[in-house]
Amino acid sequence: MLASCGASRPARPPSESAPRAFWVATSGDDRAAGTADAPFATIARARDAARAVRGPRDVVVRAGTYSLAAPLVLAPEDSGLTIRAAPGERVVLSGGMRVGPLRETKLNGRRAWTASVPRGAWFRELFVSGERRPRTRLPASGYFRPTELPDVTETSFGKESKWLEGQRRFRFAPGDLKAWTNLGDVEVVALHFWTESRMPIASVDEKERLVTFTQPSVFRLTEGFGPATARYYVENVFEALDAPGEWYLDRSTGVLTYLPEPGEDAATTEVIAPRLEQLVRFEGKPEAGRFVEHVRLRGLELRYAEPRDVPRSPQAAVNVPAAIWMRGTRDTTLEDLVVRSVGGYGIALAAGCERDRIVRCDLGDLGAGGVQIGEQTLGTFPTGDDEVIDCRVHDGGFIERSAVGVWIGQSAGNLVAHDDVHDFDYTGISVGWTWGYKPSAARRNVIEKNHVHHIGRGVLSDMGGVYTLGPSPGTVIRGNAIHDVADFSYGGWGIYFDEGTTGVVAEDNVVYRTQSGGFFQNYGKDNVVRNNVFALSREGELVRGKEEGSISFERNVVYYREGELLAWNWKTGDFRFDRNVYWNAAGPVTFAGATWDAWRARGMDAHSIVADPMFVDPERADFRLRAGSPALAVGFEAVDVRDVGPRTR
Numbered sequence: 001m002l003a004s005c006g007a008s009r010p011a012r013p014p015s016e017s018a019p020r021a022f023w024v025a026t027s028g029d030d031r032a033a034g035t036a037d038a039p040f041a042t043i044a045r046a047r048d049a050a051r052a053v054r055g056p057r058d059v060v061v062r063a064g065t066y067s068l069a070a071p072l073v074l075a076p077e078d079s080g081l082t083i084r085a086a087p088g089e090r091v092v093l094s095g096g097m098r099v100g101p102l103r104e105t106k107l108n109g110r111r112a113w114t115a116s117v118p119r120g121a122w123f124r125e126l127f128v129s130g131e132r133r134p135r136t137r138l139p140a141s142g143y144f145r146p147t148e149l150p151d152v153t154e155t156s157f158g159k160e161s162k163w164l165e166g167q168r169r170f171r172f173a174p175g176d177l178k179a180w181t182n183l184g185d186v187e188v189v190a191l192h193f194w195t196e197s198r199m200p201i202a203s204v205d206e207k208e209r210l211v212t213f214t215q216p217s218v219f220r221l222t223e224g225f226g227p228a229t230a231r232y233y234v235e236n237v238f239e240a241l242d243a244p245g246e247w248y249l250d251r252s253t254g255v256l257t258y259l260p261e262p263g264e265d266a267a268t269t270e271v272i273a274p275r276l277e278q279l280v281r282f283e284g285k286p287e288a289g290r291f292v293e294h295v296r297l298r299g300l301e302l303r304y305a306e307p308r309d310v311p312r313s314p315q316a317a318v319n320v321p322a323a324i325w326m327r328g329t330r331d332t333t334l335e336d337l338v339v340r341s342v343g344g345y346g347i348a349l350a351a352g353c354e355r356d357r358i359v360r361c362d363l364g365d366l367g368a369g370g371v372q373i374g375e376q377t378l379g380t381f382p383t384g385d386d387e388v389i390d391c392r393v394h395d396g397g398f399i400e401r402s403a404v405g406v407w408i409g410q411s412a413g414n415l416v417a418h419d420d421v422h423d424f425d426y427t428g429i430s431v432g433w434t435w436g437y438k439p440s441a442a443r444r445n446v447i448e449k450n451h452v453h454h455i456g457r458g459v460l461s462d463m464g465g466v467y468t469l470g471p472s473p474g475t476v477i478r479g480n481a482i483h484d485v486a487d488f489s490y491g492g493w494g495i496y497f498d499e500g501t502t503g504v505v506a507e508d509n510v511v512y513r514t515q516s517g518g519f520f521q522n523y524g525k526d527n528v529v530r531n532n533v534f535a536l537s538r539e540g541e542l543v544r545g546k547e548e549g550s551i552s553f554e555r556n557v558v559y560y561r562e563g564e565l566l567a568w569n570w571k572t573g574d575f576r577f578d579r580n581v582y583w584n585a586a587g588p589v590t591f592a593g594a595t596w597d598a599w600r601a602r603g604m605d606a607h608s609i610v611a612d613p614m615f616v617d618p619e620r621a622d623f624r625l626r627a628g629s630p631a632l633a634v635g636f637e638a639v640d641v642r643d644v645g646p647r648t649r
Helices: 043-050 596-601 630-634
Strands: 020-024 057-061 064-067 072-074 081-085 091-094 096-098 103-107 110-116 126-128 131-133 169-171 187-192 195-205 210-213 231-235 247-250 255-258 271-274 280-283 296-298 300-305 322-327 333-335 338-342 345-349 357-359 362-366 371-373 387-389 392-394 406-408 415-417 420-424 429-431 446-448 451-455 463-468 471-478 481-485 492-497 501-507 510-514 517-521 524-530 533-535 540-544 549-554 557-560 564-568 574-578 581-584 615-617 622-625
Touching: 020 043, 043 057, 043 072, 043 081, 081 300, 096 300, 126 255, 271 300, 300 322, 322 338, 338 345, 345 362, 451 463, 463 471, 463 481, 463 501, 481 492, 492 501, 492 510, 492 524, 517 524, 517 533, 533 540, 540 557, 581 630
Parallel strands: 020 057, 057 081, 064 091, 072 280, 081 296, 091 300, 280 322, 296 333, 300 338, 322 345, 333 357, 338 362, 345 371, 357 387, 362 392, 371 406, 387 415, 392 420, 406 429, 415 446, 420 451, 429 463, 446 471, 451 481, 463 492, 471 501, 481 510, 492 517, 501 524, 510 533, 517 540, 524 549, 533 557, 540 564, 549 574, 557 581
Antiparallel strands: 096 271, 103 110, 110 255, 126 131, 126 271, 169 210, 187 195, 187 231, 195 210, 247 255, 510 517, 615 622
16 A cells, blocks of 8 residues: 555666667668667667667657557567657657648638548547647537437436436437538537437438437436436538638548638648557556566657547546556556647556556646546456556546546555646546445545646536545545536536445545535445535535435534535434534525534534634635634644645656
8 A cells, every 4th residue: 555645666677787778760760770879760669679688778769759650569578668758858659640731722701721531531639730629510609409309208217218228319409400411420419417428420300300320329318317308519510610720521532621720821730630549558468477567658748649439438438548558567657748639548557557657747638538547347457556646637528528537447556646637527536436335446545635626617417526436445535625616417526425435534625616515425334524624615515415324524614605514415324523613604504404503412513613714715715724713623633735736846
């Protein structure tokens, strides 16, 4: 188990010999010697040369962009290898293809460019001068909604058309959908519950206003458990091209059409489409006892990859592959990497990845999420004791809206610390992948000193800044700053203990400006919430779903001015409150509809107080305590989260 967030491990086995260096440059030649004066042209060639050498080896890559013909594969025979950028030089590994030549034309009187791509090519991302550009979208802003779900006979939870059963068709409002050009290239994207459904169109009957899809939605096409139909929008419609920066791909002809922005020149502008699905693959063989060990990637920038034919995910976009995929690795280090402009997750540690470190990496502009650790099932080859520290994981969900910043599945002993996780449409950090109290490998995970913010962004529902699922004994959520979590229709929580969460401690966190609640326990047992600040939620501060399980709530400060202190279900069950401080800056404090005296008569909060905690400036998110704060008298220990997020070197 990791003792602290300052833990570190050697990147390679101890050795008295200096590493043998193999050099790579864009001006190099794979027939050369691979020296500084006669470098190789590709990293793959340098890797192959390094395999013939024993002991530590370095592949040193000079500045430039390296277009990968295939993912770079690292195998057990590459153990001990470091691949690094030359000091102070920018090295980009690209899985994209340059689109061109760009031909000037006109479209409905507007300036447009066209270019040929391989016929049958399919991508949802395009990058112009390094910036992501949007596919055509209808409506241009906001959403459509189905007018009828003809195959749904009941929209109440648990009835005939259950919420987890998808649909292949719906009726639409007049004019929303049409039998557009190349209808098979058009996708409907429905946002419902906590996920998205991407549904290619099979047919549109404009007279009957009925659209049919090639595959069903993930869940019922309602907003949530009630009858309101889901929001949706439409992508890749040629007739919708009308704004600078938009593009459309016609797969049947292999023609890309783009409306340039002011100042863009077809002769000099770089347009990139993703070509590879992944960029780097660590291919250990844990089933044979052969691991990729003590490998380091350092100082590289990886761009432009998009997975194809991704299986749909029930939650968290867990089936979406990553640009850097690892299996059967031990003691590897990904250090000072930049992973940007990719269509899936940034990094995935799959089966048999142990004691690996992701350090000071910047993962952003992501089609899905940042980091995946572990698998969805209890596997034969455990993944665990991995670290994600001092990283920036941000701006994701451009394609898979339900993706997560950092996801830990069936995995134990991991440390996620001092990271800045922000701007995702679903959850920030997620731990566990077991519904209810069934067996789980998630345990002893530490989520510590992270800055998690601007989560949900009003797009999906039922998410958390930090989210747990299933038994996770020994897991600690400690010292994090979590704020600005906003749902669309329900469930924008700061710390969210979902189904079966067991044995988790949340302590010393500051959680504020959430939509639905600073803390929510759906159901679970043996959980402890202590010495936290929960402040300024809009609907409720402390929320409980089912009246079952157990929880201890002690030495917390709760400060609010709207909504409820205790929301939903607090009438019965095994919960314990004591030594807390409560304050309503806008009126009297009530406890699930009860007065202070009635609440205490139930045996709650015997040593707690109702008093202004005297924060320095709560409206500006400064929740330090001023001198003389009454919170100190009940045992609350001052929390200062100014040191959250990545540390400077």
